[in-house]
Amino acid sequence: xxxxxxxxxxxxxxxxxxxxxxxxxxxxxxxxxxxxxxxxxxxxxxxxxxxxxxxxxxxxxxxxxxxxxxxxxxxxxxxxxxxxxxxxxxxxxxxxxxxxxxxxxxxxxxxxxxxxxxxxxxxxxxxxxxxxxxxx
Amino acid sequence: xxxxxxxxxxxxxxxxxxxxxxxxxxxxxxxxxxxxxxxxxxxxxxxxxxxxxxxxxxxxxxxxxxxxxxxxxxxxxxxxxxxxxxxxxxxxxxxxxxx
Numbered sequence: 001x002x003x004x005x006x007x008x009x010x011x012x013x014x015x016x017x018x019x020x021x022x023x024x025x026x027x028x029x030x031x032x033x034x035x036x037x038x039x040x041x042x043x044x045x046x047x048x049x050x051x052x053x054x055x056x057x058x059x060x061x062x063x064x065x066x067x068x069x070x071x072x073x074x075x076x077x078x079x080x081x082x083x084x085x086x087x088x089x090x091x092x093x094x095x096x097x098x099x100x101x102x103x104x105x106x107x108x109x110x111x112x113x114x115x116x117x118x119x120x121x122x123x124x125x126x127x128x129x130x131x132x133x134x135x136x
Numbered sequence: 137x138x139x140x141x142x143x144x145x146x147x148x149x150x151x152x153x154x155x156x157x158x159x160x161x162x163x164x165x166x167x168x169x170x171x172x173x174x175x176x177x178x179x180x181x182x183x184x185x186x187x188x189x190x191x192x193x194x195x196x197x198x199x200x201x202x203x204x205x206x207x208x209x210x211x212x213x214x215x216x217x218x219x220x221x222x223x224x225x226x227x228x229x230x231x232x233x234x235x
Contacts, residue, residue: 011158033217036218039187043157043189044189044190047158047191097226097227097228097230097231098197098200098201098204098231100197102190102197105190105193106190109225109226112225
């Protein structure tokens, strides 16, 4: 099973795309916990790209592909400035939680849910590939 | 997302329904700050919260900081496994009384 969705680089457009993807994931054999993990990865990575990869509110387009077998793989392609979200600093876990900033938390949660991830850029296109851990 | 709030004996009780995600977290944060002016301690009923992402954690952290400055507390009850997992793996569970 392959799920694809392409949308403009805005949070409302992503929210609509994520709802459609969630609906399609219900037709896979994934557990609810795995669907939630995929949902979270999409939200954290795509919002990061939208917020940091398009300066001056430049218009752009983002594509998501999810392959459900044999193992879950998420591919996100976009035309943002060359930008690997995974190089973001991990939140300082030594600080008490009340003093910690949220920045980098989304990518931290994403890394925890991936077996591996890779980033490529070519001809003004970025491609992130994430192999998702099966939690079911 | 729906949030219903009541104030009893200086305790703000909020019942949340929906997803604490990028679509709803800002609205939740505004509710939290509005109620933070009214009461000291917070009890959040998460029975209807399906999912949380970092945007939702941000909203909870904003509430925690507002409440902490009044020497109050935030408790969360009836959180599902997804919410507990995210709070625990980020260590933010330490900030709240999880029931």
